Every structure is written in C-alpha cells, then in structure tokens.
Amino acid sequence: MSFTNRPMSIPRYRHGSRVPGWDDAVDLTKPPATVPDPATTEVPEELRATVEAAMAKYPDKRSAAIPALHAAQSMHGWCSPEAIDQVAAVMEVTPAYLEAVATFYDMLETEPRPIHDDVYVCTNISCSILGADELFAAMLQAAEGDATIHVSSFECLGACDLAPMASVNGEYIGPLDPSDAPRIVEQLRAGQAVLPDKNLRVRPCQDPNSHPEGHNGDAPSSESH
Amino acid sequence: MPKLLLFDNIDEPGLATLPVYERRGGYQSLRKSLSMSREDVLQQLLDSGIRGRGGAGFPTGRKISFLPKGDMQKYLVCNADESEPGTFKDRELMQKSPHMLVEGVIIAAYAGNISKAFIYIRGEYQVQADLVEQAIADATAAGYVGENILDSGVSISLVLHRGAGAYICGEETGLLDSLEGKRGNPRLKPPFPALEGLYDGPTLINNVETLATVPHIIRMSGAEYAKLGTEGSTGTKLVSISGDVARPGNYEVELGIPSREIIYGLAGGPPSGLPVKFWFPGGSSAPVLTGDDLEIPYDFDSMAKAGSMLGSGAIIIADESRRVLDTAFKLAKFYAHESCGKCVPCREGTNWTQKMLQRIYTGEATPMDLDLMASVQEQIIGNCLCVLGDAMAMPIGSMVEKFRPELEAEIEAARAANEAAPLEDVVPMGVADELAGPLPVH
Numbered sequence: 001m002s003f004t005n006r007p008m009s010i011p012r013y014r015h016g017s018r019v020p021g022w023d024d025a026v027d028l029t030k031p032p033a034t035v036p037d038p039a040t041t042e043v044p045e046e047l048r049a050t051v052e053a054a055m056a057k058y059p060d061k062r063s064a065a066i067p068a069l070h071a072a073q074s075m076h077g078w079c080s081p082e083a084i085d086q087v088a089a090v091m092e093v094t095p096a097y098l099e100a101v102a103t104f105y106d107m108l109e110t111e112p113r114p115i116h117d118d119v120y121v122c123t124n125i126s127c128s129i130l131g132a133d134e135l136f137a138a139m140l141q142a143a144e145g146d147a148t149i150h151v152s153s154f155e156c157l158g159a160c161d162l163a164p165m166a167s168v169n170g171e172y173i174g175p176l177d178p179s180d181a182p183r184i185v186e187q188l189r190a191g192q193a194v195l196p197d198k199n200l201r202v203r204p205c206q207d208p209n210s211h212p213e214g215h216n217g218d219a220p221s222s223e224s225h
Numbered sequence: 226m227p228k229l230l231l232f233d234n235i236d237e238p239g240l241a242t243l244p245v246y247e248r249r250g251g252y253q254s255l256r257k258s259l260s261m262s263r264e265d266v267l268q269q270l271l272d273s274g275i276r277g278r279g280g281a282g283f284p285t286g287r288k289i290s291f292l293p294k295g296d297m298q299k300y301l302v303c304n305a306d307e308s309e310p311g312t313f314k315d316r317e318l319m320q321k322s323p324h325m326l327v328e329g330v331i332i333a334a335y336a337g338n339i340s341k342a343f344i345y346i347r348g349e350y351q352v353q354a355d356l357v358e359q360a361i362a363d364a365t366a367a368g369y370v371g372e373n374i375l376d377s378g379v380s381i382s383l384v385l386h387r388g389a390g391a392y393i394c395g396e397e398t399g400l401l402d403s404l405e406g407k408r409g410n411p412r413l414k415p416p417f418p419a420l421e422g423l424y425d426g427p428t429l430i431n432n433v434e435t436l437a438t439v440p441h442i443i444r445m446s447g448a449e450y451a452k453l454g455t456e457g458s459t460g461t462k463l464v465s466i467s468g469d470v471a472r473p474g475n476y477e478v479e480l481g482i483p484s485r486e487i488i489y490g491l492a493g494g495p496p497s498g499l500p501v502k503f504w505f506p507g508g509s510s511a512p513v514l515t516g517d518d519l520e521i522p523y524d525f526d527s528m529a530k531a532g533s534m535l536g537s538g539a540i541i542i543a544d545e546s547r548r549v550l551d552t553a554f555k556l557a558k559f560y561a562h563e564s565c566g567k568c569v570p571c572r573e574g575t576n577w578t579q580k581m582l583q584r585i586y587t588g589e590a591t592p593m594d595l596d597l598m599a600s601v602q603e604q605i606i607g608n609c610l611c612v613l614g615d616a617m618a619m620p621i622g623s624m625v626e627k628f629r630p631e632l633e634a635e636i637e638a639a640r641a642a643n644e645a646a647p648l649e650d651v652v653p654m655g656v657a658d659e660l661a662g663p664l665p666v667h
Contacts, residue, residue, distance in 0.1 A: 057384050059341070059424055062406035066389045070348075104408040104565075106390030107348045120349070124310045125509055125555050126467040126541050155392060155559055156310035156509075157349050160467030160541070161474045170351030201352065205317060206474025207491070210232035 126160035138178035272447030279432030311539035323360035329436035454480035507536020510616030512623035560617035571614030588643025
C-alpha cells in the first residue's frame with residue numbers, strides 16, 4: 001500500500017477554491033477499501049500489543065480507533081500512511097476508515113512531523129481577553145525552525161482560570177506571559193519540567209469555603225494573579 | 226461559612242488516592258445504595274430534584290427512569306468531554322477527587338440496572354485521565370468496581386475512554402459516535418439515547434458534576450438535598466469564572482444566589498476596577514448579559530427568564546475596556562472550526578458569520594451586514610441535528626442586538642481607516658489570485 005505521494009496540503013486560491021490539479025496525485029486505480037494484508041504489513045510489537053489491548057476493552061473493536069491512532073502517532077510522530085496501515089492491519093479495518101477518524105480530531109496529526117513535543121496555546125475567549133494572541137505569536141517565534149517542537153493554537157483547553165495558558169505535552173501551565181516563551185522552549189530542549197511553578201497541579205482550589213478553617217485558599221496562589 | 230458538598234476540603238493532600246477518600250467516608254454511599262433496592266436509589270435521585278450539570282439542565286432522576294426496564298444490555302456514559310469555552314469545573318473535580326466520580330458512576334449504574342459504564346474524557350485532559358484511570362484501577366482492586374461489587378452480586382464494569390480533541394464530542398450523540406470509534410457526528414433524534422444509544426443499546430449519559438453529586442445525595446437523602454438551592458434548581462453548583470476577574474477559578478455556590486455575589490463577592494470583580502461590560506452566564510453558548518443584569522439570581526429558571534441560560538455554569542467576564550467585536554469574532558471562529566459539517570445551516574452559517582465579522586475588521590462591512598448577520602443566526606437556530614449552530618447563533622445574535630451602536634461605530638471606523646489606505650488588504654474575489662499565488666490551506 002502506498003499513498004505517500006498524495007498532496008499533504010491542498011493549495012487554494014484566496015477565495016477558497018482549490019487550485020486545478022489538486023487531485024492529480026490521487027491514485028484512482030487503487031482499491032479504496034482493502035484491509036492491509038497482515039502477512040506483508042510489518043507492525044512493531046509494542047504497537048500491536050497496545051492496539052490489541054485497547055480493542056479488548058470495548059464490546060466493538062472499532063471503539064479502539066482513537067486510542068490506537070494515538071499510540072501510532074506517538075511512535076511515528078504523526079498519523080502517517082505507514083502508521084495508519086499498521087493500525088488498520090491489527091484492527092482489520094480499512095485505512096480509509098482510520099483516515100476519516102484521524103482527520104476529524106485536532107490532536108491527531110495528519111501533516112508530516114517528526115516525533116515532537118506538543119505545545120497547545122489556548123486562543124479561545126477567556127485566554128484571548130487576557131492576551132493569548134500575543135502569547136501564541138511569542139511561542140511561534142521562540143520555537144521557529146525547530147521541527148521537534150510543534151506549537152499550535154487550540155480551542156478552549158478547559159483551564160480559563162490559568163488564562164492565558166498553554167498545554168505542554170499534556171501539562172497545563174499558566175498564567176503565562178509572552179516573555180515565558182523562550183524559557184518554555186529552552187526547558188523542552190533540555191528535557192526538563194516546563195515552568196513547574198506555573199503548573200496546574202500546584203494550584204489550589206480558589207473557593208475559600210473549600211478549605212478547612214484557619215487556612216486561606218488565596219494565600220498560596222496570590223502570586224499567580 | 227457555608228458547608229460545601231463537592232468542594233469540601235478538596236485540596237486535602239492525597240484525596241485522589243483510595244485510602245484518603247475512604248477515610249473521609251468514601252464509598253459508604255455505594256455500600257448504602259447496594260443495601261437499598263434499585264427503585265429506592267432512583268427515588269432518592271428523583272426526590273433530590275437535581276438537574277443535569279452539563280448544560281441542558283434535564284432532571285437526572287427522570288433521565289434514568291426513561292431507560293427501558295428489563296435485562297437487556299444497557300450502558301452508562303459519563304460525559305467528561307468538558308470543552309465548552311469557559312468551563313473547567315469537571316477538570317478540578319476529576320483531578321482532585323476522581324473517586325467521587327467513580328463512586329457516583331457506579332451508584333447511578335446500579336440505579337439504572339446498567340452493567341457497562343464508560344467515562345469519555347477529552348483528550349487534552351491527560352493528567353486528569355491518568356488520575357481517573359488510576360482511581361478506577363484502585364477501586365476495582367478494592368472491589369468497588371467490576372464483578373460482584375462488595376459481594377452484592379451486582380457487576381458493573383467501568384472503562385475510561387480518551388477523546389482526541391473535538392468540541393462536538395461533548396454533544397451526547399456525537400460523543401456516542403466518537404466512543405464507537407467514528408467521527409464524532411451527532412445523530413438524528415429521536416431515537417433518543419435512552420432507547421437507542423451506544424452500540425444501539427439504551428444509554429444513560431450524564432455529566433461529571435452530576436454523577437459526582439450522586440454519592441452526596443445518597444448520603445444526605447434526596448429530600449435533604451432538595452432543601453438546598455431554589456425550588457426549580459435544587460442543590461449546589463460548581464461555577465467556573467474567568468476573564469476579567471481578580472480571582473478566576475471554580476466556586477461551589479448554592480443555586481439562586483445573586484450573580485453579583487459570585488462575580489464580585491467570590492471572584493473579586495474586574496481587577497481594572499472598570500464596570501462589567503458583558504458576561505456569559507453559562508459558557509460561550511449562552512446569550513450575553515450586560516452589566517445591568519448582575520442582580521439576576523444564579524439558577525436555571527432565572528437565567529432562562531432573563532433570555533440566557535445557566536448552561537454549564539461557566540461565567541466569562543469582560544470589562545469596559547474590551548471590544549465586543551473581538552469576542553464575537555473569536556466565538557464565530559471557534560464554532561466554525563468545531564462544526565462537524567453534517568448540517569448545512571451550521572456548517573455554512575458559522576463560516577459565513579466568521580467571514581462577515583472579518584469584513585468588519587478589514588473595513589469592507591456596512592451596517593447592513595449586521596442585519597444580515599442577525600438573520601443568518603435566526604436561520605441556524607432550530608434547524609440542525611444538534612445545538613452547536615444554535616450555540617453560536619444565540620450569543621452572536623444577542624451581541625448584535627445589545628451592542629449594535631458599538632458594532633456600527635466599529636464598522637464606520639474601519640471603513641474610514643480603509644479608505645485612507647485604499648484596497649491594500651482588501652482583495653476582491655478572484656481578481657488578484659493569480660498575482661497573489663495559491664495560498665497553502667490552513
């Protein structure tokens with residue numbers, strides 16, 4: 001199976017129409033719905049085990065599509081045709097089915113990337129009110145030219161109390177300032193924990209009534225305002 | 226000091242672990258439930274009057290009673306795909322007290338005679354998912370989940386499922402499709418999930434906060450719980466407050482307290498000292514209210530009467546220094562990005578609303594565009610399978626209605642600025658494309 005020569009991003013005119021010839025690379029002679037042959041598709045043992053374990057958790061094996069693609073992505077860096085073929089061979093579904101799933105979800109990458117660190121900068125309402133656009137621009141600039149750090153703007157990550165914030169490989173940090181961007185990149189490159197003092201894990205609940213008497217919930221977090 | 230239910234000493238070290246949760250009386254409600262009949266447990270939930278905390282506010286007990294009786298395979302799905310902009314209450318609950326959720330899921334499953342339960346958590350909540358996963362494993366090892374729970378003969382399995390980043394999967398039928406391993410497209414209703422949901426079986430879908438409240442209702446009895454809050458909105462509610470406030474965060478309040486008390490009393494109001502210009506009372510899908518509406522009691526019915534909604538209980542505040550246009554544009558862009566594309570009014574309506582707002586920035590818009598925008602919103606509402614389109618149409622419609630003079634002034638100002646630099650940013654459709662060359666798709 002090879003559909004590696006498909007166009008990765010379709011060129012478009014400014015008004016949105018696709019530039020003629022955009023579909024030239026599609027191989028129309030290829031059967032669209034073939035499950036990859038398990039005998040000829042090499043699947044790394046680790047991936048096979050993860051996918052099979054995920055399939056066993058559900059009454060219907062197809063429910064494992066998202067966890068399986070996640071596992072393949074972390075191994076390949078993105079949902080590459082090879083990654084999708086491998087998952088399809090184990091799950092016994094067509095690559096087209098998995099590609100349909102992969103293109104739907106924001107966390108599944110359908111553009112070529114090396115294995116990378118993910119930095120999601122929230123640019124939704126609460127964060128943008130408090131300066132998320134500047135933060136995003138600063139993050140892009142700080143990570144410019146480094147393919148192993150993938151900075152993307154994300155819709156509400158569910159941490160508006162940290163606004164403006166970012167998720168670095170799943171760890172929520174905030175409130176951030178554009179000047180934090182170079183340090184985030186530095187710490188990522190050094191393999192260190194990123195801004196541990198701004199991590200969500202150390203933030204107490206803000207409701208003063210949630211704390212037993214004599215303990216003021218505001219005190220530990222006062223520097224975060 | 227009011228006594229809290231969900232947030233009572235939530236920062237206690239180790240609360241996410243089983244021994245500390247048990248020491249605080251954890252899983253006693255499960256024991257109590259298993260000693261009662263399923264009907265009695267359901268009756269407690271009906272008596273409590275609790276309404277769903279996810280956004281729609283449907284009475285939880287009634288929802289369970291809609292499930293068909295009998296021994297067919299039924300499912301419970303906990304909706305932990307908390308993606309409504311401004312909402313982050315479930316995140317704090319799952320991170321700090323995951324066992325409370327697990328206990329609630331098992332009790333609700335018992336009440337509905339359900340043997341398979343799932344928690345669908347959004348993919349971005351990786352830290353929280355790991356904690357819930359650990360909690361499920363520990364609870365299973367201790368006999369609170371799985372086969373023959375506490376030697377009662379009742380078996381309920383619980384599986385954590387991680388999403389991968391799609392707002393629409395918070396819509397209950399989109400969530401079910403996603404959990405089945407498909408694209409998260411909402412389904413046509415009816416059939417409602419209570420009759421035909423996950424894997425075509427009867428399915429109960431509830432929000433994290435709703436289920437986490439269940440152990441407290443069983444502990445204190447439904448009648449006792451119903452004494453909290455107001456008649457139509459019983460109990461306490463977690464409120465996520467963010468934007469222009471001094472102390473953004475989650476607060477647990479009794480339903481029915483004045484909104485001002487939350488915004489100024491608990492969260493400290495705008496740090497700039499400026500008055501509140503507009504605010505979302507229930508996530509970004511709720512029609513905006515203005516600074517004149519701060520006295521409205523914070524409960525389901527009062528918010529509906531004021532023309533907005535309590536939604537997920539997420540308050541976003543913008544003070545006088547903020548432009549309505551900026552928030553409207555972010556909002557439209559968000560919904561255009563998250564529309565699954567299944568229904569035309571939503572797919573096209575969100576996209577064109579975003580483009581119309583963009584035109585205001587570039588100085589191409591006229592005040593007539595506001596009428597057009599308002600009419601587009603009207604044509605989205607009620608015309609789609611799910612309410613994602615409505616969720617954009619309602620707040621945008623309310624912004625055009627309440628802030629029309631400001632938006633008209635924005636249009637005039639941008640037009641004036643645009644004439645000073647004629648047509649530099651404004652490329653007529655199709656004319657300059659060859660010159661500009663093809664743009665890469667975003």
